Amino acid sequence: MSYTLIIAEKPTAAKKIAESLAEGKLKVFKKNDVEYYYFERNGKPHIVAPAVGHLFNLSSVSKKWFYPVFDYEWKPSYLVSKFSLFSKKYFEVLKELASNAGDVIIATDYDTEGEVIGYNILRFLLNRKDAKRMKFSTLTKEELIDSYENAMKTLDWGQLEAGLARHEIDWLWGINLTRALTLSLKNNGNRVFSILSTGRVQGPTLSLLVKREEEIENFKPKPYWQIFAFIKIGKAKYQAIYEEDKIWEKEKAQKVFSQSNKKVAKVLKIKRRQYEQLPPPPFNTTDLQTEAYNQFGFSPMQTMNLAESLYQRGIISYPRTSSQKLPSSIGLKSILQALGKLPSYNKIVNKILSGNELHVVEGSKDDPAHPAIYPTKEVPNPNELTPQERKLYDLIVKRFLAAFGDPSIREAMHLVLDINGNKFILKGVKTVKEGWREFYYPYVSDREILLPELREGEELEVEKVEILEKKTEPPARYTQASIIKEMEKRGLGTKATRSEILKTLYDRNYIIGKSIKVTSLGKAVVKILEQYSPKIISEELTRKLEEEMENVYNGKKKREEIVEEAKKILEEILSDLKKVEEKIGKELSNAIMSSRNEKRILGKCPSCGGDLIIISYKGKAFVGCSNYPKCKTIYPLPRNARIEATGKVCEKCNTPIVRVFRKGKRAFSMCLDPNCPTKANWGENGNNKK
Known part of the structure; x- marks a missing residue:
């Protein structure tokens, strides 16, 4: 039996699409824990099946760890990374369903990533060159039906080509530069090893943070x-x-x-x-990340994860957008009426609807794919949301409602x-x-x-x-919110990638803290790149490549053309790095040792001014002075905890204050000295220094 196969990006989206389009009974099938859905519409059989994000990723043709690497191919994600093994069952279900598919409709997220996800499934699993395309900004029944009934006849080829170009260029830069740094470290003979990375956007972003760090360090107070x-x-x-x-x-x-x-x-x-x-204008991605950080302390990545969850529930629109505009076609009045059913917003909505006509304030930024982020007509039961989801949803709703207000x-x-x-x-x-x-x-x-x-x-x-x-005070350190804003202003990264780049910088131990401080390792990486290959940290080059990808999107340039341009630039960079590989390795080795020691230092000894460092002995950790044996100052440390310096000292005893992290428990701050007066009632009322 032939059927129309609709491919969704994620399981929750597949369920929403099936429930919205089904006329009559919806049948749920399960294979290897993967659910897919059968229903009829207009008398014709349909199946909706999910991917789970990218089912294919770029991979080096050779399995040897060397550089430069310019031969690559698309492979199933589960063969590329052990962290993607979970995707194999989705791969196999879609492959099986492909055999009897008649028409195919791609219903992944309408952006470059969604286009690449859908196209790779189409060509590698279904052996097809094109398909119909659903375009939607919300997972609401009304919009999904409209998107199905008015599906595009083909994929969005401009969006697809731009997405493929970005994947290829970022993969080439990422793998080659990461291998160049890591192998220079491995081959220098100092027996210090660490995976180091940089990339087309990661390098300039880290350089930007280092410049601010230098401004702070070189600042002379007046x-x-x-x-x-x-x-x-x-x-x-x-x-x-x-x-x-x-x-x-x-x-x-x-x-x-x-x-x-x-x-x-x-x-x-x-x-x-x-x-x-x-x-204020309605939220786009960067504005939402910035405001959520300022209001709740959510990291940009955390905000995007929460927003994605709200989107998958169908209660907000697509959260990856540059737009600050709300077109009337989304049904502003009906959204307001739906929100008015929630007690929290009833009074505000009545006030807005009592006016003569609806007027919404918009910002200057636009996005051809999606409008600004807004709440949909499918309002949630607040009790079904997590506390963090409730906070973010309320922020999005209030921002939407504010756009209807008078000055x-x-x-x-x-x-x-x-x-x-x-x-x-x-x-x-x-x-x-x-x-x-x-x-x-x-x-x-x-x-x-x-x-x-x-x-x-x-x-x-x-x-x-x-x-x-x-x-006078030095320039303020960047926060996660302000650096995301600065990256947008400078054209570094995209609305979808900036939070991931920031997370990578943290994961590589290049930066630490909410008020972002660059580690000695982060500084060393930028210093080395600046000295031996400044193109890697060039904002101008990164912006130029972004513009070229925009030209691909608009059909002004071919993907193959700009990928070749990027390869030529990369070949020059790698050639420069190869010549000084030994020097780079030694400098990186020293930086890693310095960075590891830096993490052990918790502050200055109140007795002699030496460094108080974390010392491990016979499976136990404690704090001792770097001037031992001349200074015998020691302090115990909480067990089974991660300890971080705060840069603050206790007002009572002048001993460093540290931050204590335990898995599954709330972090707290404390003075290192167990005899400090601030600990007189320790344990009775949970007092600690914030």
């Missing part, structure tokens, strides 16, 4: 002084600052402070300025105060009209500083005047 006047108005207290925000000469600062140490401030001038704040009106107040001839500034800001801010609560972060009504000439009580000596 002293300055600030003078504050604490003003009492009724029962409230306000802080005014001297008109020169920073005073660079100590003598001048002392003079102003002495002159201003009076009890009365006179209001010289009051300026009021009202301004509009437009609603917020804010008023800034600028008061000039005279204290004995010196001018001080007192600033206030308040919201005059909530507008969209009401809909986006509690994710609005603007401060409110409410000042009472005052008039020019009025005299106010000065409670005290303070002078503070401060130092």
